[in-house]
Amino acid sequence: MELIDKMFSGDQIALARLITIxxxxxxxxxxxxxxxxxxxxxxxxxxxxxxxxxxxxxLVDELTSIIRRKGLTVGIVAVDPTSxxxxxxxxxxxxxxxxxxxxxxxxxxxxxxxxxxxxxxxAAKCVIRLLDAFGKDIIxxxxxxxxxxxxxxIKAVDTVLVVLVPEAGDTIxxxxxxxMEIADIFVVNKADREGAxxxxxxxxxxxxxxxxxxxxxxxxxxxxxxxxxxxxxxxxEIEHHRDxxxxxxxxxxxxxxxxxxxxxxxxxxxxxxxxxxxxxxEGKFSVLVKKIADGEIxxxxxxxxxxxxxxxxxxxxx
Amino acid sequence: xxxxxxxxxxxxSDSPGHATGYYVVGKGLREAGIEVILGGFQIPPQxxxxxxxxxxxxxGYRIMDGAPEILVPRLVELLKERSIxxxxxxxxxxxxxxxxxxxxxIGIEGIFTPGxxxxxxxxxxxxxxxxxx
Numbered sequence: 001m002e003l004i005d006k007m008f009s010g011d012q013i014a015l016a017r018l019i020t021i022x023x024x025x026x027x028x029x030x031x032x033x034x035x036x037x038x039x040x041x042x043x044x045x046x047x048x049x050x051x052x053x054x055x056x057x058x059l060v061d062e063l064t065s066i067i068r069r070k071g072l073t074v075g076i077v078a079v080d081p082t083s084x085x086x087x088x089x090x091x092x093x094x095x096x097x098x099x100x101x102x103x104x105x106x107x108x109x110x111x112x113x114x115x116x117x118x119x120x121x122x123a124a125k126c127v128i129r130l131l132d133a134f135g136k137d138i139i140x141x142x143x144x145x146x147x148x149x150x151x152x153x154i155k156a157v158d159t160v161l162v163v164l165v166p167e168a169g170d171t172i173x174x175x176x177x178x179x180m181e182i183a184d185i186f187v188v189n190k191a192d193r194e195g196a197x198x199x200x201x202x203x204x205x206x207x208x209x210x211x212x213x214x215x216x217x218x219x220x221x222x223x224x225x226x227x228x229x230x231x232x233x234x235x236x237e238i239e240h241h242r243d244x245x246x247x248x249x250x251x252x253x254x255x256x257x258x259x260x261x262x263x264x265x266x267x268x269x270x271x272x273x274x275x276x277x278x279x280x281x282e283g284k285f286s287v288l289v290k291k292i293a294d295g296e297i298x299x300x301x302x303x304x305x306x307x308x309x310x311x312x313x314x315x316x317x318x
Numbered sequence: 319x320x321x322x323x324x325x326x327x328x329x330x331s332d333s334p335g336h337a338t339g340y341y342v343v344g345k346g347l348r349e350a351g352i353e354v355i356l357g358g359f360q361i362p363p364q365x366x367x368x369x370x371x372x373x374x375x376x377x378g379y380r381i382m383d384g385a386p387e388i389l390v391p392r393l394v395e396l397l398k399e400r401s402i403x404x405x406x407x408x409x410x411x412x413x414x415x416x417x418x419x420x421x422x423x424i425g426i427e428g429i430f431t432p433g434x435x436x437x438x439x440x441x442x443x444x445x446x447x448x449x450x451x
Contacts, residue, residue, distance in 0.1 A: 012371065013370055016370055016371055016372070016373040017373055024323050082353075086349045086351045087324075087351040088347060088348035088350060088352045088353060088354065089348060089353045089354065090344055090348050091353065091354065091356065092356040094355060094356065094357060094358075094368065095356050098364075101364040101368060102363060102367060107371055109371055109372060112324075114324070
């Protein structure tokens with residue numbers, strides 16, 4: 001594929017086109033992934049998540065400045081939700097990253113969560129690999145951490161930052177949102193606001209009670225992203241986490257686990273696509289949908305009818 | 319799988335402030351199922367980089383305070399320099415009538431001045447979208 005050669009020669013337009021192809025989950029995804037896979041694994045992957053309005057994009061902007069000063073290049077994948085009603089999206093993270101618009105060592109791409117079936121999770125993971133193969137040293141993935149899709153993407157990185165603000169409610173809210181378990185580093189941003197110290201303290205207490213790994217105690221960092229305060233310390237902590245992962249051999253453990261779930265996901269998705277496609281082809285499917293709509297049958301009994309058809313089953317699994 | 323190409327539009331403005339129209343258009347496009355990348359206030363070289371990285375189909379350029387007869391040709395020229403032919407430019411905001419022919423002369427067809435209905439912009443974007451690329 002000509003685009004892939006161009007991308008490897010450093011062509012940003014080709015890189016952007018390839019991202020679009022991955023994002024649209026078009027037929028050529030396997031071909032692209034095959035070509036780039038030998039070139040991945042060199043980038044360090046950083047994930048940033050947390051509730052909306054926590055200052056994640058501003059934090060990404062500040063961290064990017066530090067990384068650039070160290071002479072490293074950065075790829076940013078900023079994910080925002082798609083409207084479930086219209087299918088459209090407003091992707092606004094870029095606005096907070098204006099400092100780097102003319103720096104060719106920084107590539108920023110906004111992605112919408114789009115549809116169902118874990119589509120984005122897969123597409124975003126492919127895009128991360130692509131930026132890695134392109135040669136970016138550090139890849140930052142930013143998501144709004146409220147849904148399963150976003151959490152799934154975040155699980156595919158090396159270091160996870162969970163960004164909270166005092167206004168986000170007490171730490172119980174954080175536990176409810178499932179953010180407690182995925183954080184490698186907690187960031188209490190807007191630390192100059194009321195309640196920030198208390199929140200950081202509560203988080204530390206909670207984390208002391210439930211240390212998840214023997215080799216790493218999750219730290220709580222306080223930052224003011226828009227004033228550039230606490231960012232150097234945060235970056236030092238990210239480097240510290242990376243060093244600990246490397247020294248203890250846990251980076252390769254983590255990455256192997258990610259590859260494992262990646263393969264499982266691909267297989268699962270292909271099976272699902274195949275089954276759904278086969279079932280939809282059957283005239284019976286639309287008949288059953290109509291029956292359900294008319295209240296003649298419930299969806300569970302309808303699915304039993306589909307699965308009692310031996311021919312359909314054979315087609316699905318052979 | 320198949321092709322799930324979505325329309326992507328980068329919206330940018332020539333100055334901070336006067337943002338109501340910018341947001342109304344962004345929201346309107348989103349409600350029409352389009353992916354809108356908010357670029358904020360950018361100068362033409364920045365707009366080109368953003369449009370390249372985001373691989374958009376359209377650039378929606380809101381001009382209120384500036385000089386459209388300078389900014390828009392500059393943007394067109396920069397896109398040409400990068401050999402980008404498939405990103406279309408739409409202009410909105412305060413475009414003095416004598417300048418409209420100048421813009422049309424450099425290939426800008428979508429010019430939307432105050433009083434425009436959102437549906438007109440949506441229709442324009444949909445009918446000019448090239449699903450092939």
